[in-house]
Structures are given as C-alpha cells and as structure tokens.
Amino acid sequence: MNLARRIIPCLDVDGDRVVKGVNFVGLRDAGDPAQLAARYNAEGADELVVLDIAASRDQRPTFLETIRRVAAELAIPLTAGGGIRSAEDARAVLRAGADKITLNTAAVARPELISETSLDFGAQAIVLAIDAKREGDRWTVMVRGGRESANRDAITWAKQGVALGAGEILLTSMDRDGTKSGFDIALTAAISSAVSVPVIASGGAKLPGHFAEIFTAGCADAALAASIFHDNIQPIRELKEFLAARGIPVRLPC
Amino acid sequence: MITLLDCGVSNLASVERALHRLGADSQRATTPECVSTAHALLLPGVGHFEALIRVLDDRKLRAPLVDAIRRGIPFLGICLGLQALYNTSEEAPELTGLQLLPGGVRALPAVAKLPHMGWNRLLKKHNSRLLEGVDADAYFYFAHTYAAMELGEETVAACTYGREFVAVLEKENMCAVQFHPEKSGEAGAQVLRNFLRLCA
Numbered sequence: 001m002n003l004a005r006r007i008i009p010c011l012d013v014d015g016d017r018v019v020k021g022v023n024f025v026g027l028r029d030a031g032d033p034a035q036l037a038a039r040y041n042a043e044g045a046d047e048l049v050v051l052d053i054a055a056s057r058d059q060r061p062t063f064l065e066t067i068r069r070v071a072a073e074l075a076i077p078l079t080a081g082g083g084i085r086s087a088e089d090a091r092a093v094l095r096a097g098a099d100k101i102t103l104n105t106a107a108v109a110r111p112e113l114i115s116e117t118s119l120d121f122g123a124q125a126i127v128l129a130i131d132a133k134r135e136g137d138r139w140t141v142m143v144r145g146g147r148e149s150a151n152r153d154a155i156t157w158a159k160q161g162v163a164l165g166a167g168e169i170l171l172t173s174m175d176r177d178g179t180k181s182g183f184d185i186a187l188t189a190a191i192s193s194a195v196s197v198p199v200i201a202s203g204g205a206k207l208p209g210h211f212a213e214i215f216t217a218g219c220a221d222a223a224l225a226a227s228i229f230h231d232n233i234q235p236i237r238e239l240k241e242f243l244a245a246r247g248i249p250v251r252l253p254c
Numbered sequence: 255m256i257t258l259l260d261c262g263v264s265n266l267a268s269v270e271r272a273l274h275r276l277g278a279d280s281q282r283a284t285t286p287e288c289v290s291t292a293h294a295l296l297l298p299g300v301g302h303f304e305a306l307i308r309v310l311d312d313r314k315l316r317a318p319l320v321d322a323i324r325r326g327i328p329f330l331g332i333c334l335g336l337q338a339l340y341n342t343s344e345e346a347p348e349l350t351g352l353q354l355l356p357g358g359v360r361a362l363p364a365v366a367k368l369p370h371m372g373w374n375r376l377l378k379k380h381n382s383r384l385l386e387g388v389d390a391d392a393y394f395y396f397a398h399t400y401a402a403m404e405l406g407e408e409t410v411a412a413c414t415y416g417r418e419f420v421a422v423l424e425k426e427n428m429c430a431v432q433f434h435p436e437k438s439g440e441a442g443a444q445v446l447r448n449f450l451r452l453c454a
Contacts, residue, residue, distance in 0.1 A: 003366075003415065004373040004393055041439075046373055046395075072271060077395060077437045097267055097439065099300075099397070122301035124369045124397040167369050196364065198371050221367065250395040251373045253439065 002220055004044035004251040006222035007214045007236055008200060009229040010072070011036060012053045013082075015062045017051065019228045030230045033066050038073040039079070040229065043236040046244035049075045051102065051171070053145065055083025059114055061166030064096045065154065070099025079170075090117045094125065104129040108150045108157070111164055118165025127200075130154055132187055133174040139187055146174050152159060154187070155194050162195045166212040169199045176204025183214040183223065194217035200224050208234065208242040215248050256453060257292035259319070260334075261299065269298045269332070272436035276443060278450050287319040292430040294327060294453035298436075299334025302402065303359070304346035306334050309421040319353055323428050328453045330428035333398060336423065339430060345400050354428065357404035364414040369399045370415045374433075376422065382410035384422055384429055384448045392441035394421075394433035401432060427452075 011018045011033050018030040030036075037048055050070055054064040060083070067080050080093050081102025090101045101121075107113045107128060118126045131146045132139040132154040139154035150157075158169055171191050173184035183201045192199040198221035201214045205225035214220045228234040240250045256273060258266055260282040273280050280296075283289050297319070299306050310316045323329045337343055340351045341361035351359070362370055373393035378385065401419035405412055413432065414423035421432050429449060435442035 002375050003370070007374055043375070044439075071268065075272065075275075075439050075443060076438065077397070077434075094265065095267075099265055099268070119302075123399065124300065124371060168371060196367055197369070198367050221372065251439075 003221070003247060004046065004249045005220070006200070007044075007211070007250070008047045008049055008222055008224040008241060009036070009040045009045050009053065010049040010202070010224050010226045012051050012226060013063065013066055014054045016058055016066050017170075019231065020230065026042055030055075030227070034069040034073050036230060037070040039104060040236065041074050041076055043058040044240060044251070045076060045236055046223070046251060047079065047080075048074060049079045049102070050098075051080070052082030055145075063169070064092055065096055069095060071249050074137040075143050077224065081127070081129060086113070087116050087120055090121065094121060100125045100127050100168070102127045102129040103166075104131070107161065108141060108143050111160065114161055114164035114166050118167070123165050123167035125219035126166050127168045127170050128158070128161040129170040129172070130158060130161075131172045131174050131219075134187070139190070142174050146177075155190055158191050162197050166197065168197050169195060171201055173203035177202070179204050181190070181219055182206070182210040183220070185213060185218040188214060188220050192221070206233070208239050211239060212243055212248060215243070255295050256294045256450075257283045257288060259289065259295065259297045259315065260284045261306055261313075261315075265300060266298060269436045272443065272446055273445065273450075276447055276450060284313060286314050286318045289315055289322060292322060294329075295319070295322055295331045296332070297335035297338065298332045299338065300397070301334065302345060303334060303337060303343040303351075304349060306338055307346065307349045307351065310338070316352065320354065323354060326427045328449070329428050330449045332436070333432060333434060336420070336430035336432050337400060337402060337427070340402055343400060345454065349396040355402075355406070355408070355423075355425075357402065359400050359402050361400055362419065364417045369397055370401075371397045372414060373438075374409040374413050376413055377418070378411050379405070380407075380410045382422060382433065383424060383452060384445050385411060386448050388441055388444050394431075394435070394441060396433045398432060
C-alpha cells in the first residue's frame with residue numbers, strides 16, 4: 001500500500017470569488033478561484049475541491065463557469081459541489097470539468113440521489129460530504145451549510161452512503177471548522193474505521209502537526225484545508241516535506 | 255492530430271486540455287468513419303465497464319476500433335480504456351471486451367479501501383516507451399475498483415494495491431495506462447508527451 005496521503009486545498013466559492021469564514025459565517029473575500037487553482041497545481045496539491053457555498057439556483061451558471069475556469073488550470077483531480085440536487089445538476093458539474101461531485105444536503109433529504117449518480121457516473125465520482133457536530137457521545141449530521149441538524153447519526157449515515165454507492169467521504173467537523181485547533185481525530189478515526197472508502201478530513205487545520213496526526217491517529221486518507229493555504233500560512237511543499245520526514249507517504253512535487 | 259473516442263461517459267475535456275497544453279491537436283470521434291480514418295486514437299474512460307462497451311457497440315465503434323489497433327495506428331487507452339482491451343470484466347460479466355488481450359478484468363481485493371483512489375507508484379517490469387524520462391518513484395493518480403491482474407509480456411509496469419495489477423501496457427502500437435495521466439501532474443504530462451512522440 002504505497003498510496004500517498006493527499007493534501008487538498010478547498011476553495012469555498014460564492015459566484016466567481018473565493019470566500020472564507022469562521023464556522024460557516026462571517027465571510028470575506030479571498031481571491032480569484034482560477035488564480036488560486038493555478039498556484040495550488042504548481043505547489044504540489046494532490047487534488048482541489050471547489051464548493052459553491054451560496055448554492056442558489058440563479059447563481060448556478062456563474063458557478064459552472066468558475067468550475068470551467070478552475071479546471072482549465074489543473075493537471076490534478078477536481079472535486080466540485082454545493083447545491084447539487086439531481087443527476088442533471090451532477091452531470092452539469094462533471095461536464096464543466098469536475099472529476100467528482102460532492103453530495104450533501106440533497107442526499108440527506110433523498111438518499112437515492114447517491115445511488116442514481118453512482119450508477120450514472122461511477123462510485124469514484126461520488127463524494128458524500130458530511131458535516132458532523134458532536135452531540136453528547138455521538139456525532140450528528142448537519143445540513144444547509146451546517147445551520148440545521150438532520151437528526152441523524154454521522155457514522156450510520158456514512159455507512160449508508162457508502163452502501164448506496166459513494167466512493168469517498170468528505171468529513172467536516174463543525175466543531176473544529178475555522179478554529180485552527182487541529183482536525184477532529186476522534187470523529188475522523190470513527191468514520192474512517194466504519195467505512196470501506198477513503199475519508200477526507202476537514203476542519204480545524206493549522207499546523208503541520210495537525211496533518212501528521214490526522215493521517216496517523218485519525219486514519220484519514222486525505223486532509224483538506226482552506227485559509228491556511230490561501231494566506232500562505234502553510235505552504236504545501238513545506239507541509240509535504242514535514243510529513244515525509246515523519247514517514248508519512250506523500251507525493252513530493254519535483 | 256489525436257482522435258479521442260467520445261463515448262459520452264468520460265471527462266474528455268480534461269484529456270483535451272492536457273494534450274493542448276503539450277501543443278497537440280485533438281478531435282472528438284463519435285462515428286465509425288472518424289475512427290477508421292484516425293491516425294492516432296485515444297480511448298479515455300471513467301465509470302462503468304458496461305456503459306463504455308454498450309456505447310462502443312451502440313455506435314458501431316467496436317469493429318473500426320479493433321481494426322485500427324490491429325492495423326498498427328498508435329493507440330492509448332486510459333483507465334477504463336485499458337480494461338476494455340481485455341476479454342471480459344467482472345464489472346459486467348455478460349459483456350465481452352475488445353478481446354485484444356487475453357484474460358479478464360477483476361475487482362481489486364477488499365483488503366484495502368476501495369476505490370483505489372489517489373496517488374500511487376509503479377513497479378517497472380520491462381523497458382517502456384511511455385515511461386521514458388519519468389522518475390522511478392513518480393506518483394500517478396488512480397481512481398478505479400477493477401483492474402487487469404494477469405501480467406503479461408506487454409505489462410511494462412505494475413502497481414500494487416491489495417495485489418499487483420497492470421498499470422502500464424505496451425504491445426507494439428497498442429498502449430494503455432490504468433492511471434489518469436491527464437490528472438497526474440508533471441509525471442502524467444511526460445507519459446502523454448511520450449505517447450505524442452509515438453504518434454509523430
């Protein structure tokens with residue numbers, strides 16, 4: 001198993017601009033998506049995620065155009081999502097240049113969306129995004145950008161999503177998101193050991209050590225972060241050299 | 255001019271962009287005539303074996319494709335485009351592949367997480383034209399659950415995930431890779447560059 005652990009920058013996009021916020025609120029502008037994509041492609045990112053945080057119907061053409069512009073800059077895989085409600089929405093995003101789509105709120109409301117898109121496009125193209133928040137001794141699934149509880153256990157939902165045909169899970173800790181206090185190791189390890197597909201950990205990253213521990217104790221297959229990469233607080237190459245020095249397999253760009 | 259088989263099931267645009275970045279022209283082919291008159295063919299593919307084979311048959315592309323490869327024009331299969339060269343696939347056991355290579359495509363063992371999704375390295379078996387100038391420890395991007403597991407003379411590089419499988423094959427003009435060169439950064443670009451050289 002030589003599979004490299006993946007480092008994935010995430011662009012939260014509102015229309016044609018990248019935005020960032022803390023705990024999904026208080027957004028501010030962070031630049032042009034295509035420019036950031038080109039930078040990450042060159043710096044050795046293993047994949048890129050673009051999420052439409054507005055996810056409104058009338059903004060859809062703008063988002064699809066953003067995907068096209070971002071895809072044009074990449075020689076690495078692109079995952080895109082936010083507001084995908086049907087197989088047609090999924091097709092439009094894939095046609096615009098994404099390799100994978102993320103499903104979140106719409107899949108919680110109608111789980112068959114996972115099987116429908118998985119049959120049409122293959123499990124490798126379907127990423128189930130789960131926003132999880134701790135509630136007592138369990139984690140509950142949050143929807144609508146983390147604003148609403150779905151009253152569903154995150155581990156159960158992850159297993160169900162995989163059974164329906166999700167090929168990967170993008171797991172965001174709502175407790176850690178934007179806090180820069182480190183990934184949620186307990187949550188990620190719990191989900192990763194419960195499912196048979198790769199898990200991307202998200203939420204809370206700041207220090208290189210946070211990445212090292214999510215790949216070891218957290219059993220993550222990939223780790224995602226946004227602002228620390230946008231602001232160049234953590235250059236990707238340095239991060240990968242840090243991980244490689246600790247025996248974690250990573251793809252070092254030439 | 256590289257002719258890309260458009261089977262409606264793959265992200266053709268990313269392959270086109272990768273070729274254009276390297277200065278190559280490409281066109282999409284959806285008809286038997288386009289395949290028959292091609293000077294170099296590329297069969298990209300993601301998704302389900304059944305979807306690809308059904309499109310090849312429905313659009314009557316199977317015979318011209320097999321003829322073109324047998325005639326000796328440069329061919330590159332990517333991902334599902336590699337798997338389609340074999341007799342059969344466990345993913346759709348009732349269908350037959352292009353039958354240009356013996357044996358079948360099978361699911362990777364479930365000892366590791368599936369799909370095999372991410373960056374992995376190759377184990378070189380023979381001299382390879384596609385891998386010329388590629389670092390021995392270079393990583394390539396894979397995204398698949400099924401793989402060709404019968405390593406033959408044509409297997410120039412393998413990859414290991416749960417078990418060993420065919421990662422790069424070259425048999426005269428017929429080349430194929432299980433990974434996605436168009437998504438594999440500079441290492442992938444070098445593989446495409448090498449294929450373009452074979453087409454020149």
